[in-house]
Amino acid sequence: MRSKISSLIMIPSSFSIIIFMSYVFFQSYNQLLYITHPITILFFFIIVILLIILEFINNLIFKKKIESIPEKTRKNILDKNDGNYFYSIYRFIFHDPKKYNDKIKKIDHGFDGILELDNDIPIWWLHLFYITIAISIIYFFSFIFLDYSNPYREYKTAYKEQLKKIEIFEKKKPQASIENSYFKKELIEDGKILFKENCSTCHQSDGSGNIGPNLTDNYWINTVEKDLYKNIFSIIWNGSEKNPTMRAFGKSGEIKGNDIEKISSYVYFINQNLKKPLKQKKPQGKEILEWKHSK
Ligand code: HEC
Known part of the structure; x- marks a missing residue:
């Protein structure tokens, strides 16, 4: 069986998540340099290009293998894999209604004759829920152990930056001298x-x-x-x-x-x-x- 989500998409997105997380955790320690270093980025691109080649080979092998399978099963498998990856992801996330129509569960309350539709929670909704849990955990620990999300520190940095800007502004401003100064x-x-x-x-x-x-x-x-x-x-x-x-x-x-x-x-x-x-x-x-x- 082929994996549902192409590694072509998986790996770049995990890379982006890693970069984002390290940005969140290390930005206060100036260690971002390693991640945004040109060599890291080059390495990243090489991996993606290799992945494209791998994916291509994988596709060829898949097509070769499928030729030996009986007509009906082959059609089925091809149906499942049709469309490009983005479309299949879309289907995966949004529960293609046509596909799941026959699976709708109905709960009969009995006493009042009302039928309750017991649909599955849409997968996008579930995923959003998991994401919020993950974010809350990250935020919780970073709030306790790191000072990146500390409002006082943020204020201090912003304040210092402002002072620096004012200082630079004052330095650039022509200074008063005995010749041009008068009582104001x-x-x-x-x-x-x-x-x-x-x-x-x-x-x-x-x-x-x-x-x-x-x-x-x-x-x-x-x-x-x-x-x-x-x-x-x-x-x-x-x-x-x-x-x-x-x-x-x-x-x-x-x-x-x-x-x-x-x-x-x-x-x-x-x-x-x-x-x-x-x-x-x-x-x-x-x-x-x-x-x-x-x-
Ligand atoms: C360490 C002490 C000290 C500090 C600080 C000081 N001064 Fe003076 N200032 C004096 C003394 C002593 C004199 C008298 C100088 C003299 O005899 O010629 C004087 C004289 C002056 C005079 C001239 C007065 C006159 O009669 O000739 C002015 C104007 C003056 N100071 C303004 C200032 C200003 C404005 C500041 C702040 C930027 C300042 N001073 C800081 C000690 C000080």
Whole structure:
């Protein structure tokens, strides 16, 4: 007897299932490389081609053998094997109704005279059911033992990817420099956060000064620019020439130009609007009231 499903179909589909399963199980371990490697794929194709040849030979042998069988039985066997494989699979799955018509069982309830048709469950339905069982087992164990289906991990990976994309985007964006930067109201809020992170240890989170001078008063130690905003930007970029404690955040690459623009906007804003009384220190530097303001 010949097998119902051609090995030509069986083997490629089992290969695909193996590839799919290994994808599910190993994708987190970078071991997919072996399966998607060109040599594996080449090997796969060679097997399929060999199978085609085998199938062809098998067919020839079958035809030769059948010649010696009596006419009637031969017709029967040929009927069973007719059509191509896809058609016979279709028949196998969907229960060719003509073929099974005479097999329908009827259950007589007796008391009410109602006849119940007791058809077999369609095979496609049964198969679907088995598939769901298989999938649930795979999913159950992979959920417990592997982290591929862990939503937290998925979230983390997606989050990291997003951050990377943002970083690349920020890098590609032209960075602000002393020449092209100016005070931008909409950057104050972002600048406030960055100021807290980078500057508040020395200048206090409200800019009123600690190790570094008060940034909200009119006294300035460093006046490298005539324009107030640019003076602030320049000091953050180049640091203080007089005191290395105020380091060159921009030049050293510690803070990028666009972020310095945000911080500068914030410092400019608090200097103009939120004068804080001096707590620990006397005013440092000279009082300067005639700043240029570029807006
Ligand atoms: C390690 C401490 C420290 C940190 C951190 C620091 N500064 Fe300073 N900053 C100073 C000191 C000290 C001075 C005074 C420099 C001088 O005497 O020339 C100063 C000066 C300044 C000045 C000029 C003030 C003036 O009167 O000339 C500005 C503006 C300034 N800092 C902004 C910032 C900003 C914005 C940050 C965050 C990116 C920052 N600083 C981080 C210590 C610090």
